[in-house]
Every structure is written in structure tokens, then in C-alpha cells.
Amino acid sequence: MPNATVLLKEPSPYGKLTTGNFEVRRSTKVPTEADLGPNQIAVHTRYISIDPYLRMRMSGTDGPYATGYRVGSPITSFGVGDVVASRHPDYPQGCQITTSANPWSTYAIYDLSDPQLVAALQLTKLEGPLADVPLNWHVGVLGMPSFTAWYGLLEIGKPKAGETLVVSAASGAVGQAVVQLGKSLGLRVVAAAGTDEKVAYLKDTLKADAAFNYKKVDDYTKTLKELCPKGIDIYFDNIGGEFLDAVLANVNRCARIAACGAISQYQKDEGQTYGVKNLMSVVGNEVTFQGFIILFHYQTHYVKFVEDITKRVKDGKFNYKLDITKGIENAPQTMVDMMEGRNFGKTVVEG
Amino acid sequence: MPNATVLLKEPSPYGKLTTGNFEVRRSTKVPTEADLGPNQIAVHTRYISIDPYLRMRMSGTDGPYATGYRVGSPITSFGVGDVVASRHPDYPQGCQITTSANPWSTYAIYDLSDPQLVAALQLTKLEGPLADVPLNWHVGVLGMPSFTAWYGLLEIGKPKAGETLVVSAASGAVGQAVVQLGKSLGLRVVAAAGTDEKVAYLKDTLKADAAFNYKKVDDYTKTLKELCPKGIDIYFDNIGGEFLDAVLANVNRCARIAACGAISQYQKDEGQTYGVKNLMSVVGNEVTFQGFIILFHYQTHYVKFVEDITKRVKDGKFNYKLDITKGIENAPQTMVDMMEGRNFGKTVVEG
Numbered sequence: 276m277p278n279a280t281v282l283l284k285e286p287s288p289y290g291k292l293t294t295g296n297f298e299v300r301r302s303t304k305v306p307t308e309a310d311l312g313p314n315q316i317a318v319h320t321r322y323i324s325i326d327p328y329l330r331m332r333m334s335g336t337d338g339p340y341a342t343g344y345r346v347g348s349p350i351t352s353f354g355v356g357d358v359v360a361s362r363h364p365d366y367p368q369g370c371q372i373t374t375s376a377n378p379w380s381t382y383a384i385y386d387l388s389d390p391q392l393v394a395a396l397q398l399t400k401l402e403g404p405l406a407d408v409p410l411n412w413h414v415g416v417l418g419m420p421s422f423t424a425w426y427g428l429l430e431i432g433k434p435k436a437g438e439t440l441v442v443s444a445a446s447g448a449v450g451q452a453v454v455q456l457g458k459s460l461g462l463r464v465v466a467a468a469g470t471d472e473k474v475a476y477l478k479d480t481l482k483a484d485a486a487f488n489y490k491k492v493d494d495y496t497k498t499l500k501e502l503c504p505k506g507i508d509i510y511f512d513n514i515g516g517e518f519l520d521a522v523l524a525n526v527n528r529c530a531r532i533a534a535c536g537a538i539s540q541y542q543k544d545e546g547q548t549y550g551v552k553n554l555m556s557v558v559g560n561e562v563t564f565q566g567f568i569i570l571f572h573y574q575t576h577y578v579k580f581v582e583d584i585t586k587r588v589k590d591g592k593f594n595y596k597l598d599i600t601k602g603i604e605n606a607p608q609t610m611v612d613m614m615e616g617r618n619f620g621k622t623v624v625e626g
Numbered sequence: 627m628p629n630a631t632v633l634l635k636e637p638s639p640y641g642k643l644t645t646g647n648f649e650v651r652r653s654t655k656v657p658t659e660a661d662l663g664p665n666q667i668a669v670h671t672r673y674i675s676i677d678p679y680l681r682m683r684m685s686g687t688d689g690p691y692a693t694g695y696r697v698g699s700p701i702t703s704f705g706v707g708d709v710v711a712s713r714h715p716d717y718p719q720g721c722q723i724t725t726s727a728n729p730w731s732t733y734a735i736y737d738l739s740d741p742q743l744v745a746a747l748q749l750t751k752l753e754g755p756l757a758d759v760p761l762n763w764h765v766g767v768l769g770m771p772s773f774t775a776w777y778g779l780l781e782i783g784k785p786k787a788g789e790t791l792v793v794s795a796a797s798g799a800v801g802q803a804v805v806q807l808g809k810s811l812g813l814r815v816v817a818a819a820g821t822d823e824k825v826a827y828l829k830d831t832l833k834a835d836a837a838f839n840y841k842k843v844d845d846y847t848k849t850l851k852e853l854c855p856k857g858i859d860i861y862f863d864n865i866g867g868e869f870l871d872a873v874l875a876n877v878n879r880c881a882r883i884a885a886c887g888a889i890s891q892y893q894k895d896e897g898q899t900y901g902v903k904n905l906m907s908v909v910g911n912e913v914t915f916q917g918f919i920i921l922f923h924y925q926t927h928y929v930k931f932v933e934d935i936t937k938r939v940k941d942g943k944f945n946y947k948l949d950i951t952k953g954i955e956n957a958p959q960t961m962v963d964m965m966e967g968r969n970f971g972k973t974v975v976e977g
Binding site: 338339340341515519528534535536537540548549550551552554555556557558559560561562563564565566567568571 | 689690691692866870879885886887888891899900901902903905906907908909910911912913914915916917918919922
């Protein structure tokens, strides 16, 4: 079994990420109990979640959105794995854990002496309902992006049946969940994605009322006007930029915009961030444009989310498409590809 | 007594407004009961309220924010006046009324046959507590901008004592009320205005904790960082544009922005609207950026506002500075001046 660890080599504050920003170290070492101090556990990474917000962490500097990775330190993200050796009684060998700070490493050692650190890592043993589902659900349908979709649509979007919902990056990790939740709530769902294959998936499998390939459209404002004849009531914003301006030109009074991310802007060169011009529409239409960071809402909402989504999936009413790449050593290329939209579904690397 | 009416001559969708966009018609005619049809009243305009949002109406086209004026039709705005002749039993000669659609005309005739139209004009007879205050309070401390301040700060700003509030255009019609309400609620108030005289008024009379002349500052972001050492919790946005970007660079987690207007953008040439770049701060800081149009909130909140503000003024705890110009025929120049910041206090024309 290859044993790889991915570290930050060269921070990338602007422009396109490349695999040269990462360093992959290999080793044949597999940790055993002899390598552990008191209260430490060794975990074999089974899946890591690769998400657009990590692009900001690759800047190497701390921002409000996320802390930057440090040169020479491992990249971390949400992940799930098997405890292969343990010196902590609550996390015996054979159990499984999930954490928001899983190193991109085939094996990782966690020190669980300090309960505050365990909380900060959001390290959770899979038991009860969490153990009762396929393992990759924890980086898939039960993962952070899916929770993001659920929280943003319900808590910020405040949907009412019959309203029109627009979703950008709609076949991605967050978008595909937003589309399906929107449909199940009786919304008219208009979805935008970047390939014809994704558009077909959105229409045929996820049953979006309308979907379009934004790369083949000249004028977002005109397209949204055509596809949303009653105007836009809710916009789930994953991309920011020019598309947001087009949405603002088509919103109804008291529209809600769940500001989740701005992937269209993350790889811009310095000083090239798109300036949003239609903010007077926020005033004139009494729009609520509200940002959120899902990490702050686990404690209050995650259990409710898990119950709700698990039921939906088991009822066969919820699809969740994963785009799985094998091998931690391939995580850098996988992330580069995702940032350029070459993923199809939620991006995951299998360790 | 001169009798003047101001009409739209040339719509101005972009750039600087000039008096050439208006036409002033003069007449010696004073309406009497003989000029009235059933249920009509003739009103002598006593004060009209001149406000930045009218700039958008001068475009001559309808937008979400407001309907455009029509070429050859009178300019209208909030106003208050004396009923000088009446054929409506509920509005006898000698009573006074306020309306949101007072023509810029020394005399105006209103048809009150249709109750829906009366409601649309927000035509209200001054009686009870509304008759118990100086007449110009209805375009001043009880007027739309003051109500805007009160609603936006309380309902959208959701202030908590000890928080930091930033107000732009702070000596204007809305701003001066926001500053004083903010102080009375125990906020640290940081105010921006465009002349040293206004800054002195904000500090000395309105007791802002800090105030600065934004025209004498090189870098808004740096100035706000210095004046708001604990970050910004609430921003009452009257101006939009570059200043908004600077605020977004200094907001705290869960900050609230009451998006009231964007006067810095109203006189831009076509295509020159400033693009706001720091919207990722809305996501990263979980900011709520919420627009509002005060006209929609009269029914639910105006009575509460009047009670609250009247008490504050009578307790001597609330100043409200008017900038009064005499003569309806001077309203065009007064509006042009206001748009360029040459007013000091709430702009009013006395009829």
C-alpha cells in the first residue's frame, strides 16, 4: 500500500493553482501502537473531501474565511478513516472517525489528550446513526458541502413552495444537494453548470426545471430572464462575480441570496477580482444577501441535517454523485482539476 | 405670493443633474373651491422634502427602487401643506395633510374619491399626535429619512450596546438620525461626512465618538481600521461604492449592513458604476447585507417610530438639523446642490 503525504510547497495567493504548489512525500512506514504516545490514535485515511474553499487556504495566509496552510505542513480537509492503532480508550482500534482536519496523508496520528483540540478538529467517532451508513457518505451526502446546501437553502433561503430558486455550480458538491432539496420543497429550480454533460445530469437525474451551460451563454442576465419568467426569489451563490450581477438584475422583491462562496473569483490574478455593480438592486428590491460559514453551525444544526438527509436518501429521493480519485498522491491534481471545473459531482480522494 | 410648479424637462439617467433637467412654470392662479370637482382638495404646499433617492426618479424610467418621473409632469416628493379649499368632508379647509407624492408646486389639487389612491399617495390628515408638533417636523424629524434611519438601524442593524456602528453621509437627512440613535443605544459611533464643518457638527453636537472628512482621507480602509479598533459590527450604508468595500475589509463576524442607498453612485456616467470587490467578506464573516425601502414599512412601523422619536425630541435628546431653502422655484437648484453635498442637514424647500 503506498503511503503518501501532501504538503504545501509554494503558497498561491492569486492565479491558477498548479500541482507545483504541492509537495508529495512518500514513505513505507505504517504507524503501529509503538509509535503512539498516551491518548494518541493512528488513522488510515479512507476518504478526503476536496472543496473549493481550500483554494483560499492555499494562499498560505489567514483570512476571515479560513486559515492558510503553512509551507512544509500537510494540507488538511474533511476526511474519514479507520483507527488502525490506539492508545485512547474511547477510540479503540477498528473504530472509524471523521474530522474537519484530516491531513492529506495515507496515515495520520492524532493526539486526543485535550478535549478542546478534539472539538476544534471536529473529530467524531462514527457510532449510532453515523455508523449505519456507507463510509463515503461522510465525505458525500452527509459531508460538509451537503450540510452547507441544506443549511443555506433552509436557514437563509427561507424557501416557500412555488418560488424560483437559482443555483450556480449546480452539479458540484453543494449545488447538487441544493437542486434536489429545492425540488423536494416545491421550488422552481434553475441550475447553471459548465458542461453539457452536467446540464443533462441536472435535468434528467436531478430533475431541475431548467438548466443551462453558462459557458455557452452570451448574456447571463438575458438567459436568467428567460428561464425565470417570474423573477428570482432565492439564489444559492457558489460562484460570485458576473453571474451574481446577472442574478441581481433579475431578483424579486425580498429575494434571499445565500452567499456560500465565489469560486469564479478564487483563481483570479492579483487585483482582478470582479467588482459587483448591481448592488442597488439589493436596496431597491429589499434583498437579503447573507453569507455563512458552515463550520459555525455544526453544533446547532448538524444532527437535524443528518436525520433529514439520511431519511431522504433511504427513501430513494436523493441522489448524490461522487467524483472519486484513488490515491492520496493524486490529491493535488484532483484539486487543480476541480478548480477548473473538470470534476463532475462531489470531489473525493480515496486513501 | 409666487405660484410655481416644477416639471421634468429632460430625463437624466446618468451623470450630474443640472437645473436644465427641470422646467419651472409660473402662474398667478390660486385655486379656490370653484376649481374643485367632488372629493377634491386644494393644498398650499408648505414644505417639500428633497432626498437623494429622487435622483433615480429623474432618470425618467421605472426601476425597482422608484418609478421615474415623466417628461412634462410635475416632480413629486414627500411634503406637507395646508388645505386651502375643499370639497371632501374629511379634509376641510384649514386642516393640514402630508403625502409622499406632493407635487413641487405652490398649490396642488388632489382627488380623494378613490381610497386606494389616497393610500397610494400616503395622504394623511395631521391630527392627534401628528398635529401636536411643528409643521416642518413632518419633512424633518418625523419625515421619511428619519424613519429610514430608525427602521434601518433597529430592524436591520439589530444593535447591541458596546458594538461599533459606522455611518456614511452622516450629517445628511438619514445620517444625523442614525448617529444620534446609535449613541442613545450605547454604540460606538464612527461617522463620515464631506466637509470639516459637518465633521465638527457630528462630533460636537451629535456626539459621534469619531468622525472624519472622507474627502481628506487617502485610504478609507486604513482610516476605518484606525477609528474602529474593535472592527465594525453595523454599517448604515447611504453611499455604496468604494466606501462599502472599505467597510467590508473591516467588518466583524456576523456584522449587519443596512443598505439604504448609494448616493456616491447616483451621478456616475453610464457604465461607470463602481464594482464592489470585497463581497467574499460577506461570506467569510457571515455578514448580512440587507436592503430596504422604507415606503413598504409605514403600515407596520410608522406609529411606533413617531412615538419613539417625538419622545426623544421632547426630552431634548435628539437634534435634527434642517437645511431650508425658500420658494418652490428654487427646488431644482436645491436638489442639484444636495446631490453634490452642498447641503448641511436635511434638505427642505419651503413653499
